[in-house]
Amino acid sequence: MASGDDKFRKQVERLRDRLTKAGDDEGASAIAGLLAAGERSTSLQPSRVELSRAMVGEQLTPSTNPPFDKESGAPLAQIILEPVQASLPPVLTGELELAIGSVLREWTDYDRLRELGISPTHTALIFGAPGTGKTVTAMHIAAQLGLPVVLARLDGLMSSLLGTTARNIGTLFEFANRYKCVLLLDEFDALAKLRDDPQEVGEIKRVVNTLLQCLDVRGPLGLTIGVTNHPSLLDPAIWRRFEVKIEMPLPPATARERLICEFLAPMSIQESALHLLTWASDGASGADVRTMTHAIKRYFVLEKPADCDPHLDANDVLAALQRYHVTSANLDDRSRLATLREDPRVIARALLGNPQASFTQASVAQLLGRDQGTISRWMKEEPV
Numbered sequence: 001m002a003s004g005d006d007k008f009r010k011q012v013e014r015l016r017d018r019l020t021k022a023g024d025d026e027g028a029s030a031i032a033g034l035l036a037a038g039e040r041s042t043s044l045q046p047s048r049v050e051l052s053r054a055m056v057g058e059q060l061t062p063s064t065n066p067p068f069d070k071e072s073g074a075p076l077a078q079i080i081l082e083p084v085q086a087s088l089p090p091v092l093t094g095e096l097e098l099a100i101g102s103v104l105r106e107w108t109d110y111d112r113l114r115e116l117g118i119s120p121t122h123t124a125l126i127f128g129a130p131g132t133g134k135t136v137t138a139m140h141i142a143a144q145l146g147l148p149v150v151l152a153r154l155d156g157l158m159s160s161l162l163g164t165t166a167r168n169i170g171t172l173f174e175f176a177n178r179y180k181c182v183l184l185l186d187e188f189d190a191l192a193k194l195r196d197d198p199q200e201v202g203e204i205k206r207v208v209n210t211l212l213q214c215l216d217v218r219g220p221l222g223l224t225i226g227v228t229n230h231p232s233l234l235d236p237a238i239w240r241r242f243e244v245k246i247e248m249p250l251p252p253a254t255a256r257e258r259l260i261c262e263f264l265a266p267m268s269i270q271e272s273a274l275h276l277l278t279w280a281s282d283g284a285s286g287a288d289v290r291t292m293t294h295a296i297k298r299y300f301v302l303e304k305p306a307d308c309d310p311h312l313d314a315n316d317v318l319a320a321l322q323r324y325h326v327t328s329a330n331l332d333d334r335s336r337l338a339t340l341r342e343d344p345r346v347i348a349r350a351l352l353g354n355p356q357a358s359f360t361q362a363s364v365a366q367l368l369g370r371d372q373g374t375i376s377r378w379m380k381e382e383p384v
Contacts, residue, residue, distance in 0.1 A: 055222055057180040060148045067175040069168055074156035076172045083182075084143035090133045091251065091258045091286065099246060100137065104144050121243050123215065123224050125188070127231040128248030131287030135186055137248065138225045142182040145223070150176045151184045158190065165191075166210040173214035177221045188226035189233040208235050215241045253356065256281050256289055263293035266310065267300070272367065273314040275358045279351065280321055280336045295327070296320040314367045344368045345378045352379060 060079060067076040092100065106113065106120035113119055124141075126134045142149045150172075157168045169191065176183040185191065191211055215238075218224055226242065228234065239245075251259060257278050261269070269277075277296075281289050299320035300312065318340060325337040339350045348368060351359040352375075361379070365372045 055147075055180045057178055057222065060150075060179045060181055064179070066150075067171045069156055069159065069164070070171075071159070071164065072156075075153055076156045076168055077153055077175065078151040080139075080142075080149040080151060082143075083139040083147075083149045090137045090140050091255050091262065092133075092137070093249070093252065093255055096137075096246070096248070100141065103244060104141065107145060119220065122219050122222065123226075123242045124244040124246065125226045125228070125231070125239070125242040126246050126248060127228050129250060129285060130229050131285030132248040132250060133286045134227045134229075134248050135184075136286075137246075138182070138184050138186075138227055141223075141225065142184070145182065147223070148179075148181050149184050150179070150181045151186060154187055154190055163206065166206045169207065169210050169214060173218055176224075177218055181222060183218070183222065183224045185224065185226045188228040189230040208238065212237055212241065250283060251286055251289070253278050253282075255286075256284070259286055259289045260293055263290050264297070264312070267297065268311045269317075270311070270313040272359075272363045273312050273317040275363075276314050276317050276351075276367065277321070279354065279357050279359075280340060282336055291328075292321075292324060295324040299323060314363070315369075318367060344370065345381070346383075348375055348378050349383060 060081060062081065064079060066079050068074060069076060103121050103124065110120060124138075126137055128134055139149060152172055157165060157172065159165050159168065173183070191207060215224065231239070257274060260274060260277050260281070277292070281292060284292065296312065296317060300308075300310070300316065303319075304316075321337060321340050325341055328337070336350070340347060342350075348364050351357060351364050351367075352361065361372050361375045365375045368375070
């Protein structure tokens with residue numbers, strides 16, 4: 001919501017109004033909270049002066065070279081000076097928006113925290129299923145703090161040579177400790193595995209022990225964010241080193257609607273088409289929604305005249321999703337996308353049988369090219 005996109009904001013406001021009209025006060029309240037969070041996003045960004053008191057180190061510049069492996073010469077990290085330009089702001093649920101906001105506000109209240117003998121959060125672990133926006137959220141945190149990111153590169157850190165991986169980790173942390181930055185450890189489980197894993201040898205114990213020591217030393221010097229798809233693989237001692245642990249869930253319907261509108265821009269979409277796409281993307285991650293909407297854009301370009309208004313109706317979306325399902329084959333596919341390729345009767349029952357969806361017999365009739373009486377008759381029939 002901090003993007004300032006008026007068109008996107010109006011779509012979100014319409015979603016809030018629809019939820020209110022439908023009697024979903026809880027959903028409408030969550031959307032209202034997100035709108036308010038967007039309005040106050042600039043107030044969450046700590047000033048450079050406040051950060052200069054809370055963090056130590058030199059400034060990273062375009063001429064700063066990343067650390068590298070002494071044997072192979074491979075870089076151990078990528079330096080991202082402007083993380084705000086690296087990705088779009090994440091689409092978060094109301095609870096996650098507040099959780100991230102509280103972490104950021106700790107840095108604005110540095111002096112008050114110091115008076116109580118504590119400091120802002122210096123370690124955060126973000127975990128969840130693939131594609132849920134973990135890395136994007138970490139980049140967003142760095143951007144809000146106005147700090148560059150030192151992104152660890154596993155291909156450079158990991159080595160088959162005995163003792164080299166542990167040494168590379170030490171070199172990476174020494175570099176991050178020298179500068180004012182956010183150290184981002186993506187795919188963190190590759191480094192921080194359980195030390196009693198029977199599939200691993202003694203080297204992983206050395207790596208984890210080094211990582212523990214480095215996290216302890218870096219603690220007061222800067223912010224470190226670990227990102228993982230597999231939190232259960234982490235060594236318990238590593239898990240305890242993180243003050244804040246944030247789980248990124250699969251996006252609920254309201255978040256998927258926001259993602260769809262964001263990814264489809266600059267195209268506009270009919271309200272019933274938006275409902276269909278939101279329904280069809282149930283159980284999808286944010287990355288899945290992006291792939292789906294990009295496929296719909298490609299369908300539009302291939303099937304519509306060049307001078308056609310960039311607007312999607314429900315029939316466009318249904319046809320595009322049916323084609324997308326064919327090119328996204330799954331050996332065990334029980335998704336709603338698969339349902340959209342079934343007999344029209346099956347589709348009608350699926351859309352109207354979901355009390356959380358916003359479909360009516362009239363909208364389903366229009367979608368399937370039938371009259372409302374036919375849809376009503378189908379709903380009274382026993383499923384085959």
